[in-house]
Amino acid sequence: xxxxxxxxxxxxxxxxxxxxxxxxxxxxxxxxxxxxxxxxxxxxxxxxxxxxxxxxxxxxxxxxxxxxxxxxxxxxxxxxxxxxxxxxxxxxxxxxxxxxxxxxxxxxxxxxxxxxxxxxxxxxxxxxxxxxxxxxxxxxxxxxxxxxxxxxxxxxxxxxxxxxxxxxxxxxxxxxxxxxxxxxxxxxxxxxxxxxxxxxxxxxxxxxxxxxxxxxxxxxxxxxxxxxxxxxxxxxxxxxxxxxxxxxxxxxxxxxxxxxxxxxxxxxxxxxxxxxxxxxxxxxxxxxxxxxxxxxxxxxxxxxxxxxxxxxxxxxxxxxxxxxxxxxxxxxxxxxxxxxxxxxxxxxxxxxxxxxxxxxxxxxxxxxxxxxxxxxxxxxxxxxxxxxxxxxxxxxxxxxxxxxxxxxxxxxxxxxxxxxxxxxxxxxxxxxxxxxxxxxxxxxxxxxxxxxxxxxxxxxxxxxxxxxxxxxxxxxxxxxxxxxx
Numbered sequence: 147x148x149x150x151x152x153x154x155x156x157x158x159x160x161x162x163x164x165x166x167x168x169x170x171x172x173x174x175x176x177x178x179x180x181x182x183x184x185x186x187x188x189x190x191x192x193x194x195x196x197x198x199x200x201x202x203x204x205x206x207x208x209x210x211x212x213x214x215x216x217x218x219x220x221x222x223x224x225x226x227x228x229x230x231x232x233x234x235x236x237x238x239x240x241x242x243x244x245x246x247x248x249x250x251x252x253x254x255x256x257x258x259x260x261x262x263x264x265x266x267x268x269x270x271x272x273x274x275x276x277x278x279x280x281x282x283x284x285x286x287x288x289x290x291x292x293x294x295x296x297x298x299x300x301x302x303x304x305x306x307x308x309x310x311x312x313x314x315x316x317x318x319x320x321x322x323x324x325x326x327x328x329x330x331x332x333x334x335x336x337x338x339x340x341x342x343x344x345x346x347x348x349x350x351x352x353x354x355x356x357x358x359x360x361x362x363x364x365x366x367x368x369x370x371x372x373x374x375x376x377x378x379x380x381x382x383x384x385x386x387x388x389x390x391x392x393x394x395x396x397x398x399x400x401x402x403x404x405x406x407x408x409x410x411x412x413x414x415x416x417x418x419x420x421x422x423x424x425x426x427x428x429x430x431x432x433x434x435x436x437x438x439x440x441x442x443x444x445x446x447x448x449x450x451x452x453x454x455x456x457x458x459x460x461x462x463x464x465x466x467x468x469x470x471x472x473x474x475x476x477x478x479x480x481x482x483x484x485x486x487x488x489x490x491x492x493x494x495x496x497x498x499x500x501x502x503x504x505x506x507x508x509x510x511x512x513x514x515x516x517x518x519x520x521x522x523x524x525x526x527x528x529x530x531x532x533x534x535x536x537x538x539x540x541x542x543x544x545x546x547x548x549x550x551x552x553x554x555x556x557x558x559x560x561x562x563x564x565x566x567x568x569x570x571x572x573x574x575x576x577x578x579x580x581x582x583x584x585x586x587x588x589x590x591x592x593x594x595x596x597x598x599x600x601x602x603x604x605x606x607x608x609x610x611x612x613x614x615x616x617x618x619x620x621x622x623x624x625x626x627x628x629x630x631x
Contacts (some may be wrong), residue, residue, distance in 0.1 A: 148480070152551040153546065153549050153550060153551040153553075153554050153562035154542065154543055154546045156469045156551055156554040156555050156558055157225070157229040157230065157546050157547075157549070157554050158542065159232075159558060160225065160229065160554060160557065160558040160561060161222070161225055161229065162525075162528075163558070163561060163565075164218065164221060164222040164225065164565070165222055165524070166222075166524070166525075166559060167218055167565050167569060168215065168218035168222050168395060168523050169520060169521060169524060170216045170517045170520070170521070171211050171212070171214045171215030171218060172286070172289075172290070173217075173338065173339050173342045173516070173517065173520045174211050174339070174342055174343055174346065174517075175208060175212045175215055175286060176286045176287065176290055176336065176339035176343075177339045177340040177341075177342055177343025177344065178204060178207070178208045178211065178343050179208065179279075179282050179283040179285075179286045180283045180286075180287075180340070180343075181204065181343055181347065181370075182201055182204055182205060182208060182263075182282075182283070183279045183280050183282075183283040184275075184370075185197050185198075185200050185201040185204070186198075186201050186275075186276050186279050186318055187276065187569045189201060190272060190276060191258060195586050196362050196363055196366050196586055199363055199584050199585065199586050200363055200366060200367055200584055202388060203363065203584045204347075205264065206265075206577055206579055207576055207580065208574055209370065209580075210575065210576050211571075211576065212260070214569055214572045214573075217568075218565075218569065220384050221561070228547060228549075228557075229546060229547050229549065230535075230545055230546060231547040232544065232545050232547065233535050233536075233540065233545035233546075235313070236312055236313050236314060236536075236545075237300070237313075237314050237508045237535070237536055237539060237540065238313070238324040239297075239313055239314060239315050239316060240299060240306060240314050240322055241296050241299075241300075241313075241454055242318055243316070243319075244292055244296040244299070244322075244323070245289075245292070245293075245296065246289070246297055247301045248289055248292035248293060251285075251288050251292070252285045252286070252288035252289035252291075252292065253285075253289070255282070255284065255285035255288065256281075256282055256286065257284035257287070258281070259265045259277075259278040259279075259281035259282050259285070260278075260282055260502045261614055262274070262275065262278035263275070263278045263279050263281075263282050266278065277580060279320065282487075285337065289331070290335065290336060290339070291332060294331050294332050294335055295322075295323045295324075295325070295332075297331070298325050298327045298328035298332075299322055299323075299325045299328075299532055300531070300535060300536050300537065301325075301327050301331070301396075301397065301527070301537050302325045302327040302328075302396045302397070302537065303325065303536055303537065303538075304318075304321045304322060304325040304326060304328040305317055305318035305319065305320070305321025305322040305325070305541060306322065308539075316394065321518070326392065326395075326396055327392055327393070327397075330385070330388055330392045331389065331527075333388075333389075334382070334385050334386055334389045334523075335383045335520075335523075336622050337378055337381060337385055338372065338382065338516070338519065338520045338523065339384060339520075340378050341374075341375065341378050341379065341516050341519075342516025342517060342519075342520060343516070344371045344372075344374040344375045344378065345371070345375065345483070345486075345509075345512050345513055345514075345515055345516040346368050346513055346514075346516065347368075347370070347371040347508045348367075348368055348371030348372055348486075348512070348513070349407045349509055349510050349511075349512065349513025350364075350367065350376060350513070350580045351365070351366075351367040351368030351369075351371055351509075352368055352505075352506035352507070352509040352513075353510055353580070353581070354583045354584070355368055355500060355506050355568065356503065356507070357422060357506065357583070358508070358583065359424075359500055361584070362586055363583065363584030363585070363586060364583060364584065365500050367584070368499070368500065368506075368509070369494075369499060369500075369510075371476060372486075372487065372490030372491075372493075372494070372509070373490070373494075374501065375483060375486055375490060376487035376488070376490050376491050377485040377487075378487075379483040379484040379486070379487045380484060380487070381481070382392060382480060382483075383480055383481075383484060386477075386480065387443070390404075390443075390444070390446065394444055394572050395593075396537075397530070397531070397537060398453065398458075398495055399455065399458045399462060399463065399464060399530075400464060400469065400526075400527075400530035400531065401444070402453070402454055402455045402458070403455070403463070403464045403465075403466045403469040403470060403530055404422050404469055404470065404473040404526060404530065405417070405418060405440055405444075405452075405470075406418040406421060406430045406433075406466065406470050407440070407452060407453075407454040407455065408423075408429060408430070408454050408455050408456060408466075409426040409428070409454040409455075409456055410451070410452065410453045410454040410457060411440075411441070411451060411452050411454070412451045412455060413439040413449055413451070414437065414438030414442075414448050414449045414450065414451075415438065415441045415444075415450075415451075415452035416436060416437050416439065416440055417435055417436045417439030417440040417442075417443065418430055418433055418434070418435040418440070419434045419435060419436065419474075419522050420432070420433075420434045420436065420474070421433040421435075421470075422467075423467045423470045425463070425465065425466050425467060428455065430470075440452060447625050458605065461533070462533065463533075464529055464530045464531070464532045464533070465529060465532065468529045469525075469526055469529050469530045472522045472523075472525040472526045472529070473522070473526045475518065475519070475522040476519050476522040476523045476526060479515045479518060479519040479522070480519065482512060482515065483512065483515065483516075483519075488506060489505050489508065493505050558610075570582070599609075
């Protein structure tokens with residue numbers, strides 16, 4: 147029994163490691179695909195060479211990020227069969243078709259047009275090439291749609307029945323796809339991807355402005371990125387609030403863990419800003435809180451009562467310290483993004499957007515924050531769902547394959563070693579590309595020649611832009627995860 151518990155824990159760690167590593171790439175490529183479409187549209191409309199230069203500059207980086215997302219998604223998806231075969235058997239009638247829908251729509255769209263996007267501008271004409279770029283951008287969104295639908299169903303299952311052998315059997319696909327948490331999760335995750343991309347683009351622009359504030363490409367990319375952060379950050383905070391209210395309705399124990407509420411509060415619950423949760427003693431030590439603010443946020447009433455984890459069977463508690471702190475990391479970074487957007491607006495109004503060096507340094511420091519925030523959000527969602535894989539119905543301990551702990555440990559160590567070598571090298575090369583300033587070269591120039599080196603480094607060719615394994619894991623893992631593109 148103890149060895150089986152160890153095997154389940156190791157399987158969870160392995161899935162968490164591979165998903166976390168994978169998720170940073172689609173979180174970037176979803177937004178970057180749309181950014182490329184915007185750049186090409188602006189070039190076609192205005193004829194300004196700077197937009198074409200930036201398109202080619204970021205296309206190389208997109209090719210690498212997309213390729214690494216594909217490869218990491220394939221490896222991740224195999225774990226459904228190796229480490230989580232019981233989950234696959236019981237939830238397969240629901241999860242399997244949702245994955246198949248992703249393949250039949252997003253995968254075919256991306257695979258069909260990615261080669262044209264990367265290699266076809268001088269072969270198919272500007273209009274058709276723009277259509278291909280749009281198709282890839284739409285494909286990344288559709289992929290996120292299906293993967294998040296599958297993950298959301300695991301969080302808020304609906305539209306199913308359970309047959310005699312314990313399998314979840316579809317009854318209403320509309321209810322399964324558009325389950326109660328899906329709209330909120332989709333909006334929150336896609337906005338996070340756009341913010342992640344904007345912060346990276348803004349950081350790269352800031353890096354080059356600090357060295358040459360006259361660089362036109364750096365000025366344009368920084369201006370566009372700060373504009374998106376200014377708009378998307380407050381919308382994301384609102385979307386996150388709505389998502390939290392939905393979670394309170396359908397997964398109250400998760401919200402209790404996020405808030406650090408071990409005890410119930412009948413006359414208004416405090417908002418705990420900081421503290422050290424103690425799972426065993428069910429207390430938060432060194433608590434710093436705002437009286438009744440949690441009730442105001444979650445119920446829009448200062449005196450509204452809120453239940454604590456004491457009302458939940460202790461066997462059904464998530465691990466509070468992780469959920470508590472990952473939630474605060476995500477929210478804290480969200481407000482820093484809001485501050486960056488506000489300062490960007492102030493600089494724009496003052497006419498100092500490209501001269502204000504403290505803003506550039508702030509943007510540079512915030513470059514990786516989107517990745518940290520999406521991983522923190524995924525951890526909050528998935529650890530907060532524990533101890534279930536299908537919330538309230540299928541426990542994680544009952545979902546794992548009958549594996550011995552040493553076998554899972556060996557594969558985990560292999561994953562860690564290979565991931566850090568392979569994807570570390572890819573990430574270093576991406577940073578090297580970002581370190582080169584964009585140079586306006588005019589409309590001439592073969593895009594295929596520009597695109598080939600990084601594309602080949604990512605393992606992508608026009609004939610095989612996406613591996614068949616992408617059909618399982620997708621490029622986008624589950625925002626959130628669970629045993630996920």
